[in-house]
Amino acid sequence: MQPRNMSMSGVVDLAAVKAAQEAKAKAEQARAEAARQGGGPGAVSPADLVIDVDEAGFERDVLQRSTEVPVVIDFWAEWCEPCKQLSPVLEQLVVEYNGRLLLAKIDVDANQMLMQQFGVQGIPAVFAVVAGQALPLFQGAAGKEQIQQTLDQLVQVAEQRFGLTGLAVDPDADPGAAPQPAAVPAGPYDALLEAAVHALDAGDFGGAVQAYRNVLSDDPGNSEAKLGLAQAELLQRVQGLDPQQARKEAAEKPGDAQAQIAAADLDLVGGHVEDAFGRLIDTVRRTAGDERDTVRIRLLELFEVVGADDPRVAAARRALSRALF
Numbered sequence: 001m002q003p004r005n006m007s008m009s010g011v012v013d014l015a016a017v018k019a020a021q022e023a024k025a026k027a028e029q030a031r032a033e034a035a036r037q038g039g040g041p042g043a044v045s046p047a048d049l050v051i052d053v054d055e056a057g058f059e060r061d062v063l064q065r066s067t068e069v070p071v072v073i074d075f076w077a078e079w080c081e082p083c084k085q086l087s088p089v090l091e092q093l094v095v096e097y098n099g100r101l102l103l104a105k106i107d108v109d110a111n112q113m114l115m116q117q118f119g120v121q122g123i124p125a126v127f128a129v130v131a132g133q134a135l136p137l138f139q140g141a142a143g144k145e146q147i148q149q150t151l152d153q154l155v156q157v158a159e160q161r162f163g164l165t166g167l168a169v170d171p172d173a174d175p176g177a178a179p180q181p182a183a184v185p186a187g188p189y190d191a192l193l194e195a196a197v198h199a200l201d202a203g204d205f206g207g208a209v210q211a212y213r214n215v216l217s218d219d220p221g222n223s224e225a226k227l228g229l230a231q232a233e234l235l236q237r238v239q240g241l242d243p244q245q246a247r248k249e250a251a252e253k254p255g256d257a258q259a260q261i262a263a264a265d266l267d268l269v270g271g272h273v274e275d276a277f278g279r280l281i282d283t284v285r286r287t288a289g290d291e292r293d294t295v296r297i298r299l300l301e302l303f304e305v306v307g308a309d310d311p312r313v314a315a316a317r318r319a320l321s322r323a324l325f
Helices: 009-014 017-038 058-067 081-096 112-117 144-162 189-201 205-218 223-239 243-252 257-269 273-286 289-306 311-324
Strands: 050-052 071-076 102-107 125-130 133-139
Touching (some): 058 125, 081 102, 112 311, 125 144, 257 289, 273 311
Parallel strands (some): 050 102
Antiparallel strands (some): 125 133
């Protein structure tokens, strides 16, 4: 696939005078507010210039950061061979720009809502966000020289139209050092998690859901609570279903999103993981608009129940990508 939009014409079109002035003002306000609260961001390590981003952290890691520095977005996937050629080039170049750019890597298999929101039609695809505005850069693999020309134009636009001069980089930091993980909030979660398990054992699925949510409200990254919540919500959904009637409706109405979702929930509870995934992927192909998005979201929820490391989830993510695009 040949790269497209390498001329940065999209930036010029989107950065119309009024929009640019408004975005620049917002960026300046955000920087001023950060300075008032703590003197603004300190120097970062070169390793901090390349980050992995998901849907949960997009606003914080991309939109908010784009008021300080242009954020280049690399949409990629593990199965995408051109991505494996492009991503290292982008990472190297961003580090060479020494803080004038930040690179956000987004795995499309795990973050398909973001892929849809950006209108990505194929990968690799590269966008930028500057002062909250999304700008298309190019799609497909490209040579280092072409990419560098595009990034030069991006930096120029960011500085001239939005007043973004980038981040300070610590010259003494180890370029190969891994970014420090965020601190995990400490909390007395054992009692809450134990209460959730007891509620599950007693068939009180609503109580289990609430207990897991209580943990996640304080510690959103708690993996045990995330898995438990997904499982408890699934059990709560199927609790009131008539399995025979649900399967009859699904067989009679192959294009009915809600009927297929109910049957997929039953499939998963019954241990038929691949049947559940396949049913919803087929339904994605048959539906459109809000119905299709509802099915996609339920499928992502079922992925959480099974676990991201399960090979059946990885295979289903690839199949979902093909069904969507």
